[in-house]
Amino acid sequence: MPRFVNILIAFAVIIGALFGVMLAAYVLAGFAEAYLLEYVGWHGGGHIVNMVVLMVTVVMVIATLLTLAERKWSAFMQDRMGPNRARINLPIIRNSALGGLPHIATDVVKMLTKEAFRPATANKFLFNLAPMLAFAPVFALFAIVPAGPTIDFDAGLVKGVQKTVSVIMAPSNPDFGLLYMFAIASLAVYGTSLAGWSSNNKFALLGGVRAASQMISYEVALGLSLVGMMMAFDTVRLAGVGGMAEMQSHYLWSVHIGTFDLGIPQWGFLLQPVGFVLFFAAAFAETKRAPFDSPEGESEIVGYFLEYSGMQFGMFMIAEFVEVVVLSGVLAAVFFGGWSLPFGQEWLANQTFFIEHQYLLGAIYGTVFWIKVILLCYLQLVMRWTFPRFRYDQIQSLGWKILLPAGLVNLFVTGALILLDPTLKYLALFGLLEIGVVAAVTLTSPKQVRDHEEHHGHAHDAHGHAPAVLPANTH
């Protein structure tokens, strides 16, 4: 079978799996909500199911697969094959590498069976605490991200009464939404700096100090970059009706072809391109991945987890990948329309089949959300394998001298444009203008020709190697 057919089948399997999981999530959350409410009198059964399905299952599975994807995708980017030697000796798949999937199992077994070594002079309590402190906040970040729309679920007869409940596809939907994210994200610095300090190792300490200063510096820009979005939608909530994800599903301009609708939705990156870039850069620095991986700096200081081994190191590693997924989720929810489609939303919602079975509509939107998350994960990975690492002073000057002033300017411009036009049309036009300028600059920027081979260099030998482009009066 040709390779591209295999790849397309793999895509279809992934999308189908996501659809199935989201379908199960909606149905289970709906029943849990209805039955817990009726029998225990307790709201929030749906949130518990969402926590199990979204956070523990989907986020963790994607993060686990990313450990493989990091190596396999980077291999493709660098014209290599990637891991394909671990194979399972079963009848049909004996000689198939399965795209490297068995390497995940070997990795897990390796991590779990390796000795978790602790240096004799390390602070035992903090040394053991640090991986948990690094992992837990990152994991908890996903709690406010909506993976699908809020729907009405018909749970059938409960205690003899026809029961319809509202299902919010997010583990939690507090009023303080994004503020929770900022609060929890700033806790992650404890894990890394404690890991660096408690190891009693100079290099680990250096990594911990770098991590602490980098994460604290970028928190300012991180918060500032989202204020524009908060102003535009007049909310800090992500999930639920009136949350950022739901607001982005509305059109700014739209046309109808028959009953099919098509238009420009008010997605965050159209309204706030600068805010998106700032948030992406700041959040990328928070994940401590390349090009912001100087706390890790494997080529010179190994990093804050230098003394960790076994699953304690595995916690740091998986925390990094979970952070990638969570950041993708937040990016998708805040800047890329959450679960919404850029076309056909009203048409889809008006189909009688979907009006009767809203959970199917929710599952479709949930699948759209996870596809966006996977694409944004790819974006983060491709950035990690494209950009060289920033030097430490460059990281600080980028954060304080570029991101922070740009965030402030963006704030004022956004505020002025929202004041001028509360329907956000001016803001969107300005955003489109910014995107157009970047696109034009990118397409017209000169080709990099740094090393000129001197084609007629012999003519210049008499008076030194003068480059041909130099005017004569410079001699």
Added chain:
Amino acid sequence: MSNPTHGHGHDALGTKKELIERDLRERTFVPELLKGIALTTKHFLRNLFGERDPNPEVIDRKGLSTVSTVQYPEEQVAYPPGYRGLHRLVPREDGKPRCVACYMCATICPAQCIYIEAAEYDESDTNAESRVIEKYPKAFVIDELRCIVCGLCVDACPKDAIRMDTYMHTPSEYTRAGFVYDIPKLLKGPPVTHPTDPWFKRGSSEEPDHQPMEKHTRIGDGVPGYKLHAGASIEIDHSKPVAVTKFLK
């Protein structure tokens, strides 16, 4: 160089480098970063969807994929002509080794990895071919772990009895003893026969039945005007003291 934004220099290879003032569009980095992502993504998509050409000749590969990996045990790059590979003892047409146990290879071997025990063919050996060469190796052992693959044994052999033309390297073994190759392991490959081989009976003692296939030449043969420097010597005048260079402290 009066203009500070222009300069030039030479790198180690002598290539001329021009330090052109960077375009403002480049100095903002964002377009360049986007271009970098586009380039990486292009490679990613080509290698994700493209079928890898399994042809081990890296230069000749075709198709969408730019992966140049050779999946080693399954795919192998052919060794170039003249590759010094694993030894073999060259057999005669009758399957016995051409070796006459002269110890030339064992003597020249700088790693001393060849061990030979000589034996004589019996006078009454019915095989005439065997009788004319009298000696044969009872044991011929090469320790492939000691061998440094220099090829001197092949050069030294007067009988073309040892060659390294197997075009394979020493395969891996589970024990060190496995690398000690004896005659059954060494004696392989196509048999070789030369017209000067002694078992081709001569009609008379004047000249061989068969004309030699290769013409043996010496260095300089056939080069016009080339003559060996016969009797050349360095003249030393013994009447004068020989000049000695003194080194001062």
